[in-house]
Amino acid sequence: MAAAVLQRSRPPDPFRAGLAAGWKVIDASTLSEDRNFEADVAIVGTGAGGGTAAEILCDAGLAVVMIEEGPLATSSDFRMRESDAYPQLYQESASRKTKDKAINILQGRCVGGGTTVNWTSSFRTPEPTLRHWRSAFGLEGFGPTDLAPWFERMERRLSIAPWTVPPNENNEVLRRGARALGFSVGMIRRNVAGCWNIGYCGMGCPTNAKQSMLVTTIPAALARGATLLTRTRAWRLEHANGRDGQIRALECIGLDAGGTDPTPRRISVRAKTFIVAAGAIGTPALLLRSEVPDPHGVVGKRSFLHPTVVSAALMPERVDGFAGAPQTVYSDQFLDVATDGPVGYKLEAPPIHPVLAAITLSGHGAKHARWMNDLSHMQVIIALLRDGFHPDGAGGTVSLRSDGSPVLDYPLGDYLWNGIRRAFASMAEIQFAAGAATVMPMHVSGASFTRWSDAREAIASLPLAPLTAPVVSAHVMGGCPIGRDVQRAVVDTSGRYHHLDNLYVLDGSLFPTSIGANPQLSIYAVVAKLASALAESLAPRRTG
Amino acid sequence: MPARISRRTLLKAGVAGAAALLFARWLYTPTAAPAQRNDSASALDPAARTIVAAVIPVFLDGALPDGSEASSARAATLAGVERAIAGLPPATRKELADLFSLLAFPPTRCLVAGVWSPWPEATHEAIVSFLARWRDSRFALLRSAYDALHQLVFSAWYADPRAWPAIGYAGPPSLEIG
Numbered sequence: 119m120a121a122a123v124l125q126r127s128r129p130p131d132p133f134r135a136g137l138a139a140g141w142k143v144i145d146a147s148t149l150s151e152d153r154n155f156e157a158d159v160a161i162v163g164t165g166a167g168g169g170t171a172a173e174i175l176c177d178a179g180l181a182v183v184m185i186e187e188g189p190l191a192t193s194s195d196f197r198m199r200e201s202d203a204y205p206q207l208y209q210e211s212a213s214r215k216t217k218d219k220a221i222n223i224l225q226g227r228c229v230g231g232g233t234t235v236n237w238t239s240s241f242r243t244p245e246p247t248l249r250h251w252r253s254a255f256g257l258e259g260f261g262p263t264d265l266a267p268w269f270e271r272m273e274r275r276l277s278i279a280p281w282t283v284p285p286n287e288n289n290e291v292l293r294r295g296a297r298a299l300g301f302s303v304g305m306i307r308r309n310v311a312g313c314w315n316i317g318y319c320g321m322g323c324p325t326n327a328k329q330s331m332l333v334t335t336i337p338a339a340l341a342r343g344a345t346l347l348t349r350t351r352a353w354r355l356e357h358a359n360g361r362d363g364q365i366r367a368l369e370c371i372g373l374d375a376g377g378t379d380p381t382p383r384r385i386s387v388r389a390k391t392f393i394v395a396a397g398a399i400g401t402p403a404l405l406l407r408s409e410v411p412d413p414h415g416v417v418g419k420r421s422f423l424h425p426t427v428v429s430a431a432l433m434p435e436r437v438d439g440f441a442g443a444p445q446t447v448y449s450d451q452f453l454d455v456a457t458d459g460p461v462g463y464k465l466e467a468p469p470i471h472p473v474l475a476a477i478t479l480s481g482h483g484a485k486h487a488r489w490m491n492d493l494s495h496m497q498v499i500i501a502l503l504r505d506g507f508h509p510d511g512a513g514g515t516v517s518l519r520s521d522g523s524p525v526l527d528y529p530l531g532d533y534l535w536n537g538i539r540r541a542f543a544s545m546a547e548i549q550f551a552a553g554a555a556t557v558m559p560m561h562v563s564g565a566s567f568t569r570w571s572d573a574r575e576a577i578a579s580l581p582l583a584p585l586t587a588p589v590v591s592a593h594v595m596g597g598c599p600i601g602r603d604v605q606r607a608v609v610d611t612s613g614r615y616h617h618l619d620n621l622y623v624l625d626g627s628l629f630p631t632s633i634g635a636n637p638q639l640s641i642y643a644v645v646a647k648l649a650s651a652l653a654e655s656l657a658p659r660r661t662g
Numbered sequence: 663m664p665a666r667i668s669r670r671t672l673l674k675a676g677v678a679g680a681a682a683l684l685f686a687r688w689l690y691t692p693t694a695a696p697a698q699r700n701d702s703a704s705a706l707d708p709a710a711r712t713i714v715a716a717v718i719p720v721f722l723d724g725a726l727p728d729g730s731e732a733s734s735a736r737a738a739t740l741a742g743v744e745r746a747i748a749g750l751p752p753a754t755r756k757e758l759a760d761l762f763s764l765l766a767f768p769p770t771r772c773l774v775a776g777v778w779s780p781w782p783e784a785t786h787e788a789i790v791s792f793l794a795r796w797r798d799s800r801f802a803l804l805r806s807a808y809d810a811l812h813q814l815v816f817s818a819w820y821a822d823p824r825a826w827p828a829i830g831y832a833g834p835p836s837l838e839i840g
Contacts, residue, residue: 378748
């Protein structure tokens, strides 16, 4: 079993081979002087959006410069240690918070962005979400049939397929409990090729099995001659004032080797077309810093997080939730609710590593230590709330601090707390149905229960307010919605900024609501569709 | 009714606490240790380091090893907290510097944290009571400050391989470099 895995050697690191072969990658923390670059297309961000766009535009023969705020780290660097991974690969060392600190946001910041550190869950955009975009936002051209070929294309590109290995016990508990209660349950497809089922997806895949942007589209773009700038913070788009102007250049700031502080180095990128794909906090922030025309004040509004709460259980047998593929089972029993009703939520089972567990468990001292000592018996379910569908769950707003860095103000109101309360109950019921000895909804009270009836009663009256229960997010979405209506949308249905000619947004910030599922495949498909049309318009002779 | 008295007392203490907090921010912000990067300086000034060192054994009561390993485990946790803070963006480092200034400044240490002795002399019980007071505070600001300390200390300790045997975690598999 495990010993067999240990004796296998890591597969080679194709990125290092590419660098040795002369790929153009420049780490701005090492620059001794300012630099200028020119390209057909400048792409800010190398995550699901930027990575997908880069490959498609390079394939069309366009000269591309990619700008990434994080470092380049590849499989040789991935040691499967939380102490390395969070500071190296995540925004703000994995402790980015909303303005009132009530939500902790896990967001990738490295070459490959979130795709380098995500847990590989691959869902097509749920059809009710796409239908809602059409009925509530008038969005045409993004229905299930319109997107089907783009889902298929990206599923092929990224080896997205059913996961046929039995779920680890952490996921099996979710499946067993949900089935016992007659709840819907399904297996999550994953973007992996030759996965070793180790369970460290969140710290960078050490075997290159995860088909992230880091091992697929970005190497393809670099092999076609693209340039990648790392530790380079896109700071401001320089534009001519007035309607339908043009972006002339992107001004960037070099970051130090630690990735936290600016250096004196300035990097200027001139291009014919600019694509912003910096994620749903970074993209609005760059537009706000650039003071692009925004007559209806929509940039950065309606930003979504899938606010997520956690329920821990102690099982009689070992769970070892740190081992084996994370998130292979889901339940949508409570997800697809009427959009004018209470908020829906999706249930999944995350990896359980020591740091993530310790910071999520409430309280301190002996009680906290006892739960940690039972880590190998701990089972965890998370509930991801589908925000953005109801007026009382309208998301948050990205704004800028005095130093120009972004902050997301995301109020958690009664509507979402009601969903959190129902989610705590659903998760506890499933855990007891699967045989849990003890269940603890993650809440400052630290109350735990040995019977479902006690849990149900206590959860009904649990005091809930910001900073009484850990709320996390691993999905940033929205803030630059797509649509024809300039009063509500930031970009048109081609992804082009409504008020500037040569500026596009191609990432998860396009979404008018949250997705209601892990968003990576939604980003891949929508961006593949938009970037392919853009490639055709920019290089018609080469794509025909 | 005792409950009512206690609530009123709490309310008064809370209002006074918030006022003191605002006062301390106003008073201390301009002169507080700047959060800017300084290659030779550590992420925490000496006063802040004293505070973190004081809360570590209380957060990790029951988790830290006993005997001869205890002090090196505490020191490693403190070093881990400093590394974590160094990895935060300037705006967050500044907020933490403000928090530690508030906790170091004797009037606010007494009034807002309820810790009446200087940190190195504060008893275990006094720090237990301080952490509970902030964790359960009616002020979201104090709850968020508790959460910041909670996240820093627990992530520093449980990232450390010496924390793993007690929790049944063998660590990641060791893959050979191919």
